[in-house]
Amino acid sequence: MSILIENGLIVTNDDAGTRLDPGGVLIEEDRIAWVGPMDAAPEAARLPEVETIDARRSIVMPGLVNAHMHSNECFEQGAYDNLPLELWLIQSYPPFGMPRLSEREHYLRTMICAMESIRSGVTTVQDDLLHIQVTPEAVDGAAKAYDDAGLRAVITVAMWDRPFLDCMPYLRNIVPADLAAELDALPLATAEAQISLFERHHRRWQGHGGLLKIIPAPSGPQRCSDDLLRAAAELSARYDLPVHTHVLESKVQAVTGHDFYGKTLVEHLDDVGMLTPRFTMNHAIWLTEHDIELLGDRNCSITHNPLSNMKLGSGVCPVRRLQESGVNVALGTDGTATSDTADLIEAFRAASMLHKIGGHDFEQWISAEEAFRMATLGGARSTGMRDQIGSLETGKKADVILLDRDAWGFIPLNDPIRQLAFSVTSECVRSSIIGGRVVMRDRVVISLDEAALKAEVAEAAERFRRDHFPKMQAGAKRIEPYVRQVYERCTGLKLELAHDPHRMPPRQN
Incomplete structure (x- = not known):
């Protein structure tokens, strides 16, 4: 044709x-x-x-490239506000009360993001299916949704093999013993089982219809054993695939690196062989000078997610510093429970404006043209398709x-x-x-019957809100006081960074 x-x-x-x-x-x-x-x-x-x-x-x-989003949050748009990352995470991803949805429910939930993406000019999405336990139903449902919608999609199989209490500093020491025992008893797939799950989905969906790609995605270094991180890096090398992970989105995560490894999370990722031109680091806010140099030297990418970073109060990514170091910068909306939208034009607008705040050297501000390159060619490189998409x-x-x-x-x-x-x-x-x-x-x-789909999606979303959301909130409430203590302790510490992530109002010279 x-x-x-x-x-x-x-x-x-x-x-x-x-x-x-x-x-x-x-x-x-x-x-x-x-x-x-x-x-x-x-x-x-x-x-x-x-x-x-x-x-x-x-x-x-x-077409635009949304280089970082989470379709699995699409039933939670508008559910949260005024929560920092760690306190938001236990609401949206609680260790207790997290429902296991059917493949059809995952399909319908993904369709919210797919429809909003197409309608906002997005032709490629990098969808990070973030779950404490990723299921076959989640990946299959998302893949079928993107296939039916006709949207190009890079779908991650998220990986997480460390117990919940060992993913944040200090948490294990402050949670009561009986609650700690319950948390430690929660099922958690081994690194081997998660690699096997990735291999299954890669065999089934890679290249399907010329539009789908399956990639490994350790959820974050603090949530993964070193064995799992090395295995993900080996999968990326073996299949020549991108690998994405969340790193240094918050100050708590910056403290985590020093507490867990005696170095930054970026330095630890380099030690286990993750930092290559195939690697994309989502968020990249709380960085040291050495972190930025390492990412540039290894020819890595990062995704800039200004909407969620503002809404969660996480801070501002040092985009200009990263670009000057040779890091590729892509643009993402992040999840629809943090940015509350899959509309990449909204993220493009935010990226075009946000970096004009906090400094008087206007020649260092990020222009609309630069933000557009992030939303196109930057995303193309991050998704492993620099020579295929992003320009006409x-x-x-x-x-x-x-x-x-x-x-x-x-x-x-x-x-x-x-x-x-x-x-x-x-x-x-x-x-x-x-x-x-x-x-x-x-x-x-025209790729599907949008009116009929919307009715079924609305019914499934209401069922989730009615049947599952209260259980998720109850599960979060059980651990909220202890996560709050971790947050307050970490945010009170002083760190040596390359920039001030919370840089408003502008410094006076």
Whole structure:
């Protein structure tokens, strides 16, 4: 099948920053066959079997890449506020009261993120299925949802093999003995069992439909044995896959490295062989100078998640310092129970604005254009697809979005990327093509019956809220006083860092 997008304003996002108006994009099968000015369109673009899309009133861009999110939180949007990471975690991922959902329930929950992603111009998601115990139903349900939606997805099989009480400093010493015994009795899969689960899903889903990818994801170094971390690094090397993990999102995690290992978490990850060009570190806020140097020297990536980092009070990622060190920076929404959205345009807007606060050297601020690169090419590199997605160039995958040039926020049209960041909402995304297939046309998702799906999703979400959420809250309440003590003790300590993560108001020179 061939498609010609003709007479649009083409924002190629190539290294030269090429824009064409009027320009065209020719798609053959799942790849871009030609990009250029309309007066130079090849003969193949005029064949009668080629479907044409009139883009005269459209801005044509590469699809966005959400490099970090958690679809498993989609039934909890709006459930939490004014909680720091550690106290939020025990609410959303309590050791007691966590339900085991059916494959269909996982499918429906994932569909919330899939629909919001497509509608906000996202064509690739990196979905971290974070659970204390990842189940086959969770991965299979998510994979089937993305397959049905037609969304390109990099799905992680999260790994976690350390007991709950051994994942935070001081916690084991302050929890009463009877509660500690209950927590230690909770089932926890061995490292071998988790590697086996990853292998199963990798065999089943890797490359499925040309859209799906399965990668390993240790939840965080403090939640994983060194054996599991080394095994995840070996899987990444053997299959040439990205590996993602949460690191230094909070001050508690910064304290954890010194308490557990006598060094930073980044330094420990380097010791066990995790830091390679395939490695992505999610959040990367509470960093030392040496951490930043290590990440740059090892050619690693990080995901910047400004929405959740603000909502949880975690701090501000030192994006400019990381870029200067050679670290690739991608953009993510994080989970829908922390940012409360899978709309990457909202994260793009936040990343375009947040770094203008806290310093007077405006030449060091992050521009909308730089944030757009994070949301496209940065994410492409983080997901292991730098040469396949993120820009409109010949030979790359045909992941293309069309924005409404007549949206109020684009009038007058001064700069499409800046106005996407500052002036419009995701409602401006009119159509989406993923892997050469039209998935949304004129704001209607045509890959499935959206109205029927929404009704079933709403019923499942209400059932979760009614039947499971109270048990989760009760489970969190049992351990909240002790986690609060850990949080208060850690946040009272002084650390030597490369920057001030809580850098507002600006320092006065």
